[in-house]
Amino acid sequence: MKTGMFALALGLLALRWLPALPSTGWLVMLLVVALMLLPFRTYPLAFLLFGLSWACLSAQSALDDRLDPALDGQTRWVEGRVTGLPQRTGEGVRFELTDSRSRKARLPKRIRVSWRGGPEVRSGERWRLAVSLKRPSGLLNFHGFDQEAWLLAQRIGATASVKDGERLAPARNAWRDSVRQRLMAVDAQGREAGLAALVLGDGSGLAAEDWQVLQATGTVHLLVISGQHIGLLAGLVYGLIAGLARYGCWPRTWPWLPWACGLAFGAALGYGLLAGFGVPVQRACVMVGLVLVWRLRFRHLGVWWPLLLALNGVLILEPLASLQPGFWLSFAAVAVLILAFAGRLGPWSVWQAWTRPQWLIAIGLFPVLLVLGLPISLSAPLANLVAVPWISLVVLPLALLGTALLPLPWLGESLLWLAGGALAGLFEGLAWLAGLQPAWVPAEVPLGYWWLSLLGTVLLLLPNGVPLRLLGLPMLLLAVFPPQERVPHGQVEVVQLDVGQGQSLILRTRHHTLLYDAGPRTGTFDLGARVVLPSLRKFGVDRLDMMLLSHADADHAGGAAAIARGMPIQRVVGGEVEGLPAFLGTQPCVSGEQWQWDGVSFELWQWPGADNGNAKSCVLQVQANGERLLLTGDIDRAAEQAFLASPLAVPTDWLQAPHHGSRSSSSKAFLQRLAPGSVLISRGRGNAFGHPHPQVLQRYQALGSQVYDSAEQGAVRLQLGAFAAPVVARSQRRFWREGLP
Template identity: 85%
Template structure:
């Protein structure tokens, strides 16, 4: 307005321009919910305008660093949000890539280059945060950013401003909603074609090399040997995986609340005993079990053993089967499970061996259905035994005592989450477990584990590992070593496994 003579000469145009610009940024931020990325953007805009008002040049990094501190002053707990780090890291990538560069870019480069640079720069950040890496994200952003900026937002803002005009405002908002709906459907199809990749855990040294490769690739093209950044970046993709020694089993009891899921890995085979609970839209098979399997580098399951069909044990089975190939599904009950799982019945006495580790099944022949029909699994590795019991009750425990598996056991999965209807005294005396695993939800409505059951374990001298108190538990069966528990680790809330 000042340039074209439409601004009052008695009013200084620069302070007014800066003030109105910042006011517009704050107003838009309030409309957008004022989340962490919006806070960061508003603070950086404010800092740039402040320096512009003082007619001074502001370096590229000062607004980012001051905005980071400003967000933390306003909301210290924002540092626990993944979006906080991703937002500031993405802007840092753009500053590093674009700062101090000379020469014009074509329209195609302006449109495409930021997305690929952010994909490269955020790759090591996503790795260290333990997040899936979307292979379709750069393509999705190429479509979504201009569509939102040029179509959805103008329609939405104009429609909001014209709501007082009959039909005009509602019509514009209807168009904005249709534009969003079409975008989401298109992005859904794209994500289905290029699903997110969940990388296995990367050793620190390999991650540091990958980080250095990403930084090198973000530097100007004239840098000598810049092409070496690509193999350095991909070191994290081809990092070596942890191998389980012959004759041992890596056992992880996941923290899935009021349910159960255990991962057993030998050197070349993986078995999942129960798949976590599902209640309505909350599916811990998809949220916890499947990401944990992928984090461990599991490409396929040799067996998924579902003790019985209750939702707290088998509810997540469908999500796991959709996310990973499963060679064989065995269940204590075949009724009540999805047909596509092709569940085979548990065969009492079935025995097999993987890399020097012995596995054997047992099921109470007279059990009618539900908990008493749970498929029991005994695992023996180098003389150390683990017994997984599902939800068997006292009657099933009594029948189990007549089997060949009723021997001294080092690790016992507490039957029925420590319910009073299980863990009978004769059963515990015969097994004499050194350690007991309990998988349950904190303050669950069933009262698991029952105080009487805990007292029995205490009398026997058994060490109790409770998922509600200690989180996930990881042990190496066959090594006779103490387990690792998640909540004894630093920042345990960031990792699905100890």
């Protein structure tokens, strides 16, 4: 039976790596073959096919529920009900709409809605909204978060921004939202949002600084409801009833064991429903239920059987869960603890049981975090050593008990005040620790070295005395200090990042790195911190020789401050110094300035007659082995005309489209002189400016230029000086990307 369950899990997990989903005919054939195999005792293969078929059918259903491409970008009146917990942001409110209806159009079952400057929205309310609809999409970089996969895993078939709206009906059955409102209204010493995260799994109220502290110390799991919280509550209820029975305080006519198991599972399930029943909660509830059933029947459970059943249970309920990083981290953490505690020849002391799991978890999750591209906290073992028992034994019991006793205002609010104070003290300690040791973003590791690090991790987790166990340490270090592939002399690696309606390009020679523009920032949404800085780290860059900001517009220079805080920069050059932060120490762009790095030539140009920000853009020409790249910022037609008189106005292999392909740029004379073989366009999909303009695209097509558009192809990576075809992020096929252009 275990073999069959393992095969079923493999079939369900295989969905994560499929480049495309099989057709309906192939799926029917797989199911028929699986049924035919069952009588011949080849049930593992049959279970594998069943798992794969079910996962593919579920994924196809989610893909079919996406917004019709014909409706992409249209504005329509939509009616629907608000579900989940609406999230209040600094700029408005974000929520999910279900049961959506619109005249003469079929809409997806779930729509993720953003309302800039919107009013208070409550769960359960029914609204009529004028929204601009978009198909699910997101930024796509080589090492970044896959927003498209996340949206599909949430079964969100469209995103929308609100133009206008009216409330049609008040909230109904919105008990989770009501609890959150009560929690946010109490005095918890400034940590009301943290208590809402602990009790309800709603972290939307936490500030960005709080999330940075949690990430830097590896304690995010403590403020996002996980299996630890569910298991702790179930254990407390079971232990309470067992203790009452042992000391004769439990009614003799009620058998204590069935009651303990039933109430413990009821507490776990109730807490899970309160928390929104996410993947970690599902896994925990399944495992708690299995343990209690086996305990009720006085049978030995074993160590891996519950985890395998929980894995299958979660994936059968939601096969798309494997697209989320939290799924892998949740099950990997439990597997690490099972591997670490199983097979020991004697019990650990209290000190060992307290300290060793933290180090083992840090080692065990290292390759998982590495392959998922997530930051790694070096201070996590120390932080969790204090934070885990503090949250589990102090903050969480006080928060849950205080929430339950809110109908008794003085008592419930007093307990929540104490819980908030305990949480505030913990955050102060974690912030101090995060200041000493920020999270580490490791460089990209070759696949072979990652497999060796995984094998080394497994060896290190084995009990003492296992032969060759210590060989795991050097194998693990291969991923910590992997050999970096250097750019050949005379060439430059150019990466146009996908930063939406903005621009940022990384240029690396053999020993130097230049960043041209730093990505956009809008309010608190800083893509310099979210995309550009992590991408630099992933490419192995720990310092910049130059950050060149074409001009001061927020879509080009908005992320500069985050970059400057994140790594040393030897020199900052800008085309519009007066509009950039003073602490950057920006030097003006000087036309004619030239330099060479590792056999690659660089030269700057700026129009001296410019009188506005776009026209002042600092232009950079790069030459490597005779192959040219021209980065133009947002220059307009007048600046282009002036550029034609400069010595840089020569045929160019690669051109960054001026002003994102705007109609006010890319003039016919400019393009005919440069005759670019390929064009890079950085812009946001469905942007409000209409970039790139159809007339501009027609000019490029007339010249025979190959256009690489970040909105359609994601990030672009090319080797200037090698005269080779570039690599685009979307070339790595995944089934959830098929529906996009």
